[in-house]
Amino acid sequence: MEYIPVIGIEIHVELKTKSKMFSSGPVSYGKSKNSQTVLFDLAYPGVLPVVNKQAVRYGIQVASAMEMDIAKVLYFDRKNYFYSDLPKGYQITQNDHPIGSNGVIKITLSDGTVKEIGVERAHLEEDTAKQLHFPKYTLVDYNRCGTPLIEIVSKPEMHTPEEAVKYVEAIHEIITYLDVSDGKMEEGSMRCDVNISLMEKDSDKFGTKVECKNLNSIANVKSALEYEIKRQTELLNNNQVVEQETRRYNDSKGITELMRKKTDAVDYKYFREPNIAPIKLSTSFIKDAISSMKHLPEFYKKVFEDCELTQYQISQLLPDKNFTYFFYECLNYEVVSPKILWNLLMGDILSYLNKTEQKLANLQINKEQLVLLSNEIAKQNISYQQGKDVLNILLKEDKKTSDIIKSLNLSQVNDNLAIENIVNEVLSLNAQAITDFKNGKDKALGFIVGQVMKASKGKVNPEKAKQIVLNKIGN
Amino acid sequence: MGNLNKTIAMLHDDLVNNRVTSYELVEESCKKVTDDTCNMYEKKIVKDALKRAKKKTSIDKNKLLDGIPFVLKDNFSTKGVESTASSNSLNGYIPLYDATVYTKLKKAGAILIAKTSMDELAMGGTGTTSHIGPTLNPLDKTRIIGGSSAGSCAAVVAAHCPFSIGSDTGDSVRKPASYGGIVGFKPTYGLVSRYGLFAFAQSLDTVAYFSKDVLDSAILTEVLAGYDKNDSTSYKGKYDKSFIKNATEGVKSAKLCYFPQLVDNIKDKKIVDEYYKLIEKLKKHNITVEKCEIDEKLLNAIYPAYMIISSAEASSNNACLDGLRYGISGDINADNYREYIKQARSKGFSDMIKRRFVIGSFSLLSDNKQEIFLRAQKARTRIVKYMKEVFSKYDGLLVPASQNVAPLLSDIVYSWTKEPNYIDNHMAIGNFGGFPSITLPWIEKDNLPIGINLTSDNFKDANLLGIAKVIEDTVKEEN
Incomplete structure (x- = not known):
């Protein structure tokens, strides 16, 4: 029997606001344990939530980037459950009326086809505390408690691990380009839960859904899905049933492991948060949030296409906004051959960064001089090989390209x-x-x-x- | 001694004219609080109060509360002073911050003498379910004072202080006020910040207060009303703020109404007659009170809707009382957090509280929510919608606050009423719509008081106080 995987993805994104979703507690990373909390974060009796305006702006921007319908009125709901990382005994979230609904993400597959993946909803909520488990006890660090999150829920419209990966990459690009989040999967500022079931070919009946958690890299999303497709296919082919359960991806073994059966599912007893009256989002507030959005990858893609970079070259630049911005800023100067400039950036500079373990954002290099160097190569005044020598000096010293060429006595023999x-x-x-x-x-x-x-x-x-x-x- | 029988306004006058000192007032209050025989207090802070009173060498003429002693319900957060909301679940809990209400009163110069006992976590109307036992009615110790703001009411009735702060979720200030023969005022929801008020049912919870007369209620409203950035439901918009002016002068005229069922169904026909006498007398003061029909279904829906909504919210609001960060601890021997929370909550709450949580949780379960919780919300919405219609025609609803005097302690039963009588529960209408609502001293029966209740439209608090002033004067005239 042939099966078609049906994949849906829930992504939690931590928003980079100064303060928390409903309190004045600071949002920070890597500070000493339990030092970044205020009374509300610890749920002392009598404290009340106050909605973070900046988080709402970010929510609008994310929703807009995904072409969603944006809520005219904000409502918040309580999701009730007892857990040691949840001091209030409930999480304030948006159950009934998400800030964004009915969006779409365009992905380009490796064969060049463009596919649209529906996004069901995006809603604002607060993060829980972080637990540190030890053999005999658990410690709770409340620093993360209350950090604003936006949860983005796709429709179950992906059918291959590749589509899933492209979808996650696209969301990652959106949130990092909008600068609403660090989007670091390894640090948990962007977290993916993947739902996958198998559907018989030529059927319209969904199979039993399995949820995979703990996917802290895009590569893990891919391998977890590949593993699950294999596991579920084998079960079905052996006339066994796929059980509805939550599974954890084990990075070191490359497999998924049972976390809990869905029969233990909690009834969250949702109801409207009484301490937050419905908040009308004025047209001007929404417009202002949207007009102050930073450019999305799509914008840079067009610019790069206009200067005749290949799709491959563009696809190498876009995933990391720092490279995109770097290249885009170089285009402020007259670039004779963008392709040679691309080679210098994505070949030589990238390998220099890797070798010296540096980040592009921290690299001190004069972009004008780099463009001039690229132009010297393009005009065949020096060879690419010679250009590399010049680049090595530019990377370390604040000098002019023309001076370096002169001092090295470089010129290309064209005779x-x-x-x-x-x-x-x-x-x-x-x-x-x-x-x-x-x-x-x-x-x-x-x-x-x-x-x-x-x-x-x-x-x-x-x-x-x-x-x-x-x-x-x-x- | 006997200064504390006076109103805030009178005491302020005495203070600024040096007829009495703040220290003398506080000393009298502390003595009475210390000698309390009605089980009104959770925590007495008399030493501290006397220390603060000693420092008060001059009285600010512009601060009507300056140097005046008061008591606060134990469900308000007070920094450094144990606050338990009369529940074992919060034994030993010493807050790290002050409720906005307390901050404002301190700024106004008022001096806190004690935290008062209440029905556990404000859930109850009898004042008998505190972890320290029942609070008694100072007018007759075989009777209850009513709750949940029991100690706060009793303290003013017994003249331990001229005013006190409580909270009102169903009628928790306005019903005891009726049983105590004093004024109990619940301002419009959102007028006074709830920041620091321990949650019972936050869509209904309102800061409310007890005083000797309407003017004192206006004085307190002047001090306590105002937007608070810590409470998103506190009101930012404009409203009539002439509380004191109105409570001094009274309104020139008003058009009120009553629902016949809430008057005529009272068993004691003498009380019914008194009501019609009152509205007759009010006519002389240009206050008309007309009969206004209401569908009995709406009245019958009040009690179940109130119990479901308040219990559902309470089950969630009090989920933070898990013993993990504050409150009850020790003696718990658990292998995992679930077991720990279970033990802490089993020990922390009385059975009556557990029943509310169970019923509240049950009504929110996805299988029941539509049929129970959302139906209750729908009933609430319909009642509020009808009241808005009423208030579009009338300046207020005037009805007896209770159908009888304070019940005997020995008559109190703790099972939920199977056949609720809306005459006992109608004041929850004020909480459903967040309407301002005041209970005033009215008549006496067997030497015990019964109050009358006036409810108006949202943010018409100043007008309501003006009408209340006229009613207050009319009632006094009668006697």
């Missing part, structure tokens, strides 16, 4: 006669390589051109050298 001389010399020393080439070993050509570059100390235009070598040893 055919000069190149031919060097080529002749190299060929006379590499008879074996010529024979190899003639016997069909294409690699030998690269070797010979490499030798030419070496002999010229990288000054020769490699394209021209290649042409001249071919002329001499080709048919």
Whole structure:
């Protein structure tokens, strides 16, 4: 039997506000335990919630980015359950009227097809405390308690792990570009729960849903789904039933493990939060929130397409907004060849960052000088190889590209006669390589051109050298 | 000694004219509080009060409460002073902050003498379910004073202080006021901040207060009303603030109404006759009181709707009392948090509270919510909608606050009424709509008081106090 996976995703995003969702407690990360709380966060008798306006603005922006219907009136509800990480005994959330509903996320699959994934709802709520479990006891850190969250719930409209991954990436891009969240999955500021069931092909009956938690990277989303598809397929093929349950992804084993059966499900006894009167969102407030939105990836994609980067190149830039912003800012200067600039950024600068364990955001490099360097290469005044040497200096010192080129005495040899001389010399020393080439070993050509570059100390235009070598040893 | 039989306004006059000192008032209050025989208090802070009174060497002429002693219901957060809301679940809980109401009273110069006993967590109308036992009626110790704001009411009745603060969720200030023969005023929901008031049912909870007369209620409203950024339901908009002016001068005229069932169904026909006598007399003061029909179904819905909504909210509001961060602890031997919470809550709450939580939770379960909780909400909405219609035609609803004098302690039963009588519960209408509502001294029967209740439209508090002033004068004339 063939099965079609049906995947729905719930994403919790911590909002980067100064204070908490319903209190003046600070929102911070990595501070000492239980130092970032106020009375409300600990649910002392008599405290009352006050809605964080900035969190509402962020909520509107996220909803707008997903083309959602934005609520005209904000309502909050209580979700009641006893748990040691929930001091009030309930969480204030939006059950009946989410701030955003009925949205859509466009994803581009690897084969180029564009698919729209429906987003059912996005609602504001507060985070719980963090628990630190020890063998004989549990400690509670209330710093996180009350941090604003927006929960984004997709429709069950994804059918492959790839679609799920693209969806999560798209949400990640939205929240990071809007700058409403750090979106760090490994630190929990963006958390994914995935629901997956299998549907028989040519059927319209949904299978039993399994929820997977603890997916703290996009790679884990993919492997958890792949594992679950395999596990559920095997169960069904062996005439066993898939049980409705919550499973935890075990990163080190690459498998999902049973957390709890759904039969233990809690009845959350939702009701309207009486301490927050319905809040009318004025048209001007909504408009203002939307007009102050930072550009979404779509905007940069168009800009990059206009300067003729390939889809591949664009797809490498967009996932990390810092690279997008860097490249976009470089375009303020006259860039002769965006592709060469892209190579410098995504090849050489990226590998430098990796090697030195630095972040692009912290990199001190003069973008104008980088563009000038890229232009020197584009105009064939220096070779790419030489350009790398210049870049190495630009990365470390605040110098002008033109001065570095002068001081290194760099220039590209484009004169055919000069190149031919060097080529002749190299060929006379590499008879074996010529024979190899003639016997069909294409690699030998690269070797010979490499030798030419070496002999010229990288000054020769490699394209021209290649042409001249071919002329001499080709048919 | 006997200064504390006077009103706030009179005491203020005595204070600024040096006929008495704040220390003398506080000393008298402390003595009476210390000698209390009606079980009114949870926590007495007389030493501290005397210390503060000693420092008060001059009285601010512009602060009517300056130097005046008062008591506060134990469900208000008071920094450094144990606050239990008369529940074992909060034994040993010493708050880290002051309720806005207390902050404002301190700023106004009033001096806190004690925290008063109440029905556990404000859930009850008898004042007999406190963890320290029943509060008695100072007018007759075989009787209850009513609740839940029992100690606060009894303290003013016994003249331990000229005013006190309570809270009113169904009629928790206005009913005891009737049994005590004093004024009990519940302002419009949102007029006074609830920040620091321990939650019972927050869509109904209102800060309310006891005083000797209408003017004192107006003085307290002047001090306590106002937007508080810590309470999102406190009101930011404009409203008539001439509380004191109205309570001094009285209104020139008003058009009131009554629901016939709430008068004519009172068993004691003498009380019914008294009512019609009163409205006859009010005519002379240009206050007309007309009969206004109401569907009996709406009246019958008050009690069940109130019990369901308040219990549902209470079950959630009090979920924080899990013993994990404050309140009851020790003696608990649990392997996991669930067991710990279970033990803490089993020990912390009396059976009557547990019953409310169970019923409240039950009504919210997804299988029952539509049929129970949402139906109760619908009933509430319909009642409020009807009252809004009434208030579009009338300046207020005037009806007896209780159908009899304070019951005997020995007559109190703790099972839920199977056949509720709306005459006993109608004042919850004020909480359903957040309407301002005041109980005034009215008649006496067997030397015990019965009050009359006036309810108006939202934020018409000043007008209500003006009407109440005329009724107060009319009633006095009668006697």
